[in-house]
Amino acid sequence: MLLEVENLTTLFRTKRGIIKAVDNVSLSLEKGDFISVVGESGCGKSTLAYSIIRLIDSPGEIAGGKIYFDGKELTSLSEEKMRKVRGKEIGMVFQDPMTSLDPLEKIGDQITETLMEHIDVTKKEAWGIAREMLEKVGLPPDRVDSYPHQLSGGQRQRVVIAMAVSLNPKLLIADEPTTALDVIVQEKIMDLLNEMRKEGRAIMLITHDFALAAESSDRIAVMYAGWIVEMGDADRLTKEPMHPYTRGLIESVPDVWVDREIKPLPGFPPDLAKPPEGCRFRPRCPLATEKCTKEPPGVEVDGRYVKCWLFEVE
Amino acid sequence: MLKVEGLKKYYPVQKSSIEVLLTKRRDFVRAVDGVTFDVQKGEVLSLVGESGCGKTTTGRILVGLETPTDGKIYFKDKEVTSMEKDELRRLRKYIQMVFQDPYASLNPRMKIGEHLEDSLAVHGIAEGEEAKEMAMAMLDRVGLPGEQFYNRMPYQLSGGQRQRVAIARAMILKPEFVVADEPVSMIDVSLRAAILDLLMSFREEYDLSMIFITHDLSVARLVGDRIAVMYLGKIVEIGETRKVIHSPRHPYTAALLSSVPSFMRRKKRVEIIGDIANPIDIPSGCRYHPRCPFARDVCRKDEPELEGDRHLFACHFPLELTF
Ligand SMILES: Nc1ncnc2c1ncn2[C@@H]1O[C@H](COP(=O)(O)OP(=O)(O)OP(=O)(O)O)[C@@H](O)[C@H]1O
Ligand SMILES: Nc1ncnc2c1ncn2[C@@H]1O[C@H](COP(=O)(O)OP(=O)(O)OP(=O)(O)O)[C@@H](O)[C@H]1O
Ligand code: SF4
Numbered sequence: 001m002l003l004e005v006e007n008l009t010t011l012f013r014t015k016r017g018i019i020k021a022v023d024n025v026s027l028s029l030e031k032g033d034f035i036s037v038v039g040e041s042g043c044g045k046s047t048l049a050y051s052i053i054r055l056i057d058s059p060g061e062i063a064g065g066k067i068y069f070d071g072k073e074l075t076s077l078s079e080e081k082m083r084k085v086r087g088k089e090i091g092m093v094f095q096d097p098m099t100s101l102d103p104l105e106k107i108g109d110q111i112t113e114t115l116m117e118h119i120d121v122t123k124k125e126a127w128g129i130a131r132e133m134l135e136k137v138g139l140p141p142d143r144v145d146s147y148p149h150q151l152s153g154g155q156r157q158r159v160v161i162a163m164a165v166s167l168n169p170k171l172l173i174a175d176e177p178t179t180a181l182d183v184i185v186q187e188k189i190m191d192l193l194n195e196m197r198k199e200g201r202a203i204m205l206i207t208h209d210f211a212l213a214a215e216s217s218d219r220i221a222v223m224y225a226g227w228i229v230e231m232g233d234a235d236r237l238t239k240e241p242m243h244p245y246t247r248g249l250i251e252s253v254p255d256v257w258v259d260r261e262i263k264p265l266p267g268f269p270p271d272l273a274k275p276p277e278g279c280r281f282r283p284r285c286p287l288a289t290e291k292c293t294k295e296p297p298g299v300e301v302d303g304r305y306v307k308c309w310l311f312e313v314e
Numbered sequence: 315m316l317k318v319e320g321l322k323k324y325y326p327v328q329k330s331s332i333e334v335l336l337t338k339r340r341d342f343v344r345a346v347d348g349v350t351f352d353v354q355k356g357e358v359l360s361l362v363g364e365s366g367c368g369k370t371t372t373g374r375i376l377v378g379l380e381t382p383t384d385g386k387i388y389f390k391d392k393e394v395t396s397m398e399k400d401e402l403r404r405l406r407k408y409i410q411m412v413f414q415d416p417y418a419s420l421n422p423r424m425k426i427g428e429h430l431e432d433s434l435a436v437h438g439i440a441e442g443e444e445a446k447e448m449a450m451a452m453l454d455r456v457g458l459p460g461e462q463f464y465n466r467m468p469y470q471l472s473g474g475q476r477q478r479v480a481i482a483r484a485m486i487l488k489p490e491f492v493v494a495d496e497p498v499s500m501i502d503v504s505l506r507a508a509i510l511d512l513l514m515s516f517r518e519e520y521d522l523s524m525i526f527i528t529h530d531l532s533v534a535r536l537v538g539d540r541i542a543v544m545y546l547g548k549i550v551e552i553g554e555t556r557k558v559i560h561s562p563r564h565p566y567t568a569a570l571l572s573s574v575p576s577f578m579r580r581k582k583r584v585e586i587i588g589d590i591a592n593p594i595d596i597p598s599g600c601r602y603h604p605r606c607p608f609a610r611d612v613c614r615k616d617e618p619e620l621e622g623d624r625h626l627f628a629c630h631f632p633l634e635l636t637f
């Protein structure tokens with residue numbers, strides 16, 4: 001296993017109380033795996049990603065669980081060692097490419113500097129790699145001389161991916177990398193991620209777009225209010241969702257090729273400072289019973305993980 | 315209901331005086347570059363296309379927020395640009411717009427209820443108690459119980475709730491024509507369906523005609539009777555939703571469709587080359603030719619006309635494919 005997250009809990013201590021943004025979450029990834037994490041805004045997707053690369057700052061903290069990555073346990077790693085993992089072994093792409101780019105520096109200089117910080121290359125070699133990487137993501141190599149503002153949003157995101165790939169990470173985490181982009185550019189970026197996967201890297205895509213997850217990944221993890229409520233093979237999970245939340249979410253989004261009515265999900269996600277007792281989906285769940293006032297266990301059914309009383313095996 | 319002919323909007327590009335002297339010409343952003351279509355009574359026309367293709371500008375011209383550089387707009391067979399001030403004011407009441415950003419479209423210092431009353435007062439429909447009653451009823455209607463929401467301020471509302479207020483403010487005028495500009499693109503996925511439902515329920519109740527601007531083709535499929543696809547300021551294909559989605563004739567429509575993520579997983583892939591061109595420097599001939607994998611010599615010289623019967627497209631070599 002390349003990545004194994006075990007019972008991870010990450011919380012934020014806020015004025016309104018403790019928010020368990022990631023609550024007892026486990027998942028694993030092998031080399032060449034492509035997993036998508038989907039769910040509504042605020043359900044903890046980004047917090048899960050940031051926890052894996054240990055970018056959780058006060059008032060947040062990793063309060064429990066273990067993260068095994070390529071033979072290391074990350075939650076107990078020193079910050080110095082963690083800095084070597086970040087970027088070099090686990091790459092990260094954010095929604096806004098400008099969080100990773102310096103507006104005042106040429107693209108080429110930025111890639112070169114990142115490279116020289118992490119691997120042993122001369123400046124000349126680094127420039128060579130920078131040009132090569134730009135070409136790989138479909139940008140003319142002479143773009144090394146451009147400043148970020150001279151590029152479109154999609155081109156900037158491709159530069160960020162080029163930067164991440166140039167360090168040859170084993171795992172790439174992409175947090176809503178295409179949310180601000182048109183579908184045509186999105187497709188090109190997804191192609192890039194897929195190519196990386198073919199080279200044996202693992203990909204974790206965070207998105208609120210269920211169709212995008214269904215189309216691009218091997219596996220999907222559905223998050224709700226800090227929990228993974230369902231996780232399994234992408235194809236089967238989208239065709240036969242088990243958890244009532246997954247079903248509701250899929251029924252609420254239109255599909256360009258499918259003729260069907262859409263059904264709004266009733267209600268809102270809970271305030272994580274005061275989550276409902278028992279199952280956190282209970283106030284919105286059409287199938288809730290008396291039992292659901294207690295926290296449902298997470299169970300394996302047919303190779304799928306589901307956290308719902310409906311699937312409890314006697 | 316509404317007809318536009320050869321609609322254009324050019325924005326001059328800001329240049330220094332030296333540049334103007336040197337180049338001896340002024341450049342324009344051709345945001346909308348000759349658009350012709352109509353919308354029937356009770357019909358929803360979706361306007362789709364990539365960012366910057368001119369969707370919002372078209373919408374803003376229709377509701378009178380921009381003056382066109384050229385072209386004609388007819389509302390119920392009357393030409394809008396030749397109308398008297400009074401007539402134009404009355405017309406504005408019947409054509410409303412719902413904007414993309416529910417945060418920017420409300421006044422942060424005004425109570426929710428006052429937004430609706432203001433709308434009524436501006437158009438001389440009702441004031442005082444009568445307006446308040448109408449506002450309360452409309453808030454109830456859009457799922458924000460007046461009792462609870464009338465006195466709230468915009469910052470106390472979520473994005474989805476704000477968009478309901480924006481819809482209520484437009485609908486309280488009982489418009490006949492609505493331009494909805496990406497009304498759900500800034501709202502969380504799970505709340506989009508409810509907002510779309512709300513808009514469509516008004517459509518039925520008022521027999522509304524609507525232009526629904528969206529970059530999301532799956533939403534266009536859901537709401538639109540017809541779809542118009544824009545590329546660099548022009549409509550390249552327009553027709554009945556099902557026709558356009560299942561048998562697109564224009565290579566751009568096909569490329570756009572093939573890149574939409576779907577639960578069905580993609581069946582066909584239609585290529586598109588490079589990035590969108592600069593609207594200041596529109597390519598010769600067919601403006602799509604630098605990105606079109608099917609382009610031939612004639613495409614670089616002659617601009618194709620938007621032609622056809624009910625399903626129209628602007629392409630010298632239209633595709634024959636089904637999705
Ligand atoms: N720095 C912080 N301080 C306090 N609370 C936080 C902080 N960061 C996140 N949270 C809370 O943690 C929860 C999960 O947030 P997170 O950003 O992980 O969600 P998300 O699923 O990525 O949402 P989105 O789709 O909007 O990006 C939310 O309730 C959020 O308010
Ligand atoms: N006031 C303005 N001055 C100059 N250029 C403008 C102005 N408004 C729009 N434009 C330009 O006109 C073109 C069309 O813009 P418009 O906002 O209509 O596109 P759109 O299709 O709505 O895009 P999006 O999907 O990003 O909302 C763009 O190139 C834009 O930069
Ligand atoms: S545990 Fe109960 S409330 Fe929760 S999703 Fe399952 S049925 Fe619904």
Ligand code: SF4
Pocket residue numbers: 564565566600601602603604606607608609610613618628629630631632
């Ligand atoms: S006219 Fe030519 S370049 Fe334009 S879309 Fe048709 S085939 Fe492509």
Ligand SMILES: [Mg+2]
Pocket residue numbers: 045046047175
């Ligand atoms: Mg996030």
Ligand SMILES: [Mg+2]
Pocket residue numbers: 369370371
């Ligand atoms: Mg727009």
